[in-house]
Amino acid sequence: MADPVLVGDIGGTNVRFAVARRGFAGHPLISDISVMPGDDFETFDAALKTYCDALGEKRPKQALIALAGPVDEDHVKLTNRDWTVDAVRLAGHCGFRRVRLVNDYAAMARAIPELPDSDFRVLRAGHPDQEGRNPILVSGPGTGLGMATLIPAGATGWRVLTGEGGHAAFAPFNAREWALFERLSESHGYVSRELVLSGSGLNAVHKALCEIDGVAWEETGPAEIMERAQQGDRICRDICEIRARGTLYALGDAALMNGTQGGVVITGGVAERLADWLAAPEAISRFLQRGPMSDYMTPIPIRLLLSGEAALVGAAALHFDEVLSA
Template sequence: MTGELALIADIGGTNARFALCDPTATVPELVEPMALRNAEFASLQHAAEHYLAAVGVRPQRAAIALASPVDGDEIRLTNRAWSFNRHELRASLGLEELRLVNDFGAIAHAVPVLAPGERVVLHGQAHELTRGPISVIGPGTGFGVGLLVGSAERGWQVVETEGGHVGFAPLGDEERVLADRVAVRHGRASWERLLSGSGLSIIDAVLRGHDGGPDGQLRDPAEVVAAALDGHDVVSRRALARFCAILGSVAGDVALVHGARTVMIAGGIVPRFLPFLRASAFRERFLDKGRFAAYLEPVSIQVATHPHPGLLGAAVALRA
């Protein structure tokens, strides 16, 4: 590795991931990756200072991916009570350059440099990722949506979006009940409110007969997934199956909006249950678009299995 190391970070609603990289590398290598729990720090600045003290490096350049819009000087995370001023953060960390990108914008930056072993074809054609449009979506603490256009030959361009906050369109009685319960809890039902860790917990609670209101009892989403995969908890399996079906509908909607050639699913949840997702109603719901089912048939649906696509994308964004 040559060149001066830069700081890269991927800040979600639950975890803050940091690493160092040589931004001049064709495919950046992640050096000293570390994940921190956001709940243990009062601010992004404190988390970053903790990481830099641990690795003993004071970089001059940084790129930080954030689960929030990144326009303007004042930044507020969507699913974590952290806010900061970009100029003050740059000064406090002693940086000469600080680049901020949306978290799924960062993942979109990473897509062209994913190795074949860092992505899995879920459905459709297994073509190489050489041209767009490529839709990038994924559930985690929230639900992210990004877009990659262009090609390897002409150059790539990332379009950052807040598509995860689009209104949820339920199909069938069960999903209408879910939409109503989510609206009671949050004021409206969006994709993110169902396609996220907390969304899976709400689906599970409603199917167990809880009201899903502010005082409703919710299980941890990891517990729901584990119980569903174990196979003995019927309600957990129904909850995860419903989650997969809704994800299929949303993925198909995004593909139609973007005119996508590829849909890349990322985030911290889906890689945990790929066989379950493949066997679920995901594909059926993805194609359930009436006259445009044939239009979506050739779309390649892939899942990013790289352990830190947000960090990788932040490094690529810094190089760009």
């Protein structure tokens, strides 16, 4: 039986850790979950040591950490936090036999087959293959905008292809979005999907729309923007619509390019707050309308992931996949 493993999910906002074991039918079981604000720590090493000290004698001998940034030979520079993580340094510092680093969306994607239906909200049912063995796109706006494709391997296995699709160029759809794009181009140069759609770009988008409308800008939190949007404030409503519709526009492009007819799973805290906006017919239409290839999009289901522990489960699944294949 596989030994337990310490797993981590390190995003731009929170640091999550857990201990994982291989349970019934091979599904990972996680326990000892800890969620801590990243701002509480100067370095990732300090966050991990805090968790390990709390575990005491229960600390596993191996760790697999999923981080929001590209992995380069056991090093990760987080995209939205000034942390650099080194697997060899961590192993020595915290007494692990081995530490493995993966992109956070590799873990997020690998979690999808391990999670119950209750962890998802169906935004569009579609008509997926009943065998469930087609590729699945996993992406969505949180602090940043991650993206990965889950690919069937053999009769029951899975592989994950990661990339940096969130940093692809934002594509305006209507006059309002073109005006936003042009204003952001003046202030930022390159306008990525992540800048427009994710939490890290909220202030930039809000400020740009205020400037376009000749309104004084004041920094406003996500919850207040949502509340104002519900009350009919034009700029706040436009922020919600642009982000929801832009997310599905971007994911429709990615689904078409990657052939992910097994479905699209939308993730991230921003996406959860925009759930009703994402489910709106205008947003779904952005996903489906692809000219002569629109029929290709029709079978693809769209689901919103609601589990905050998904990447921990996926990190454990990636570890046990490796152990069993060795």
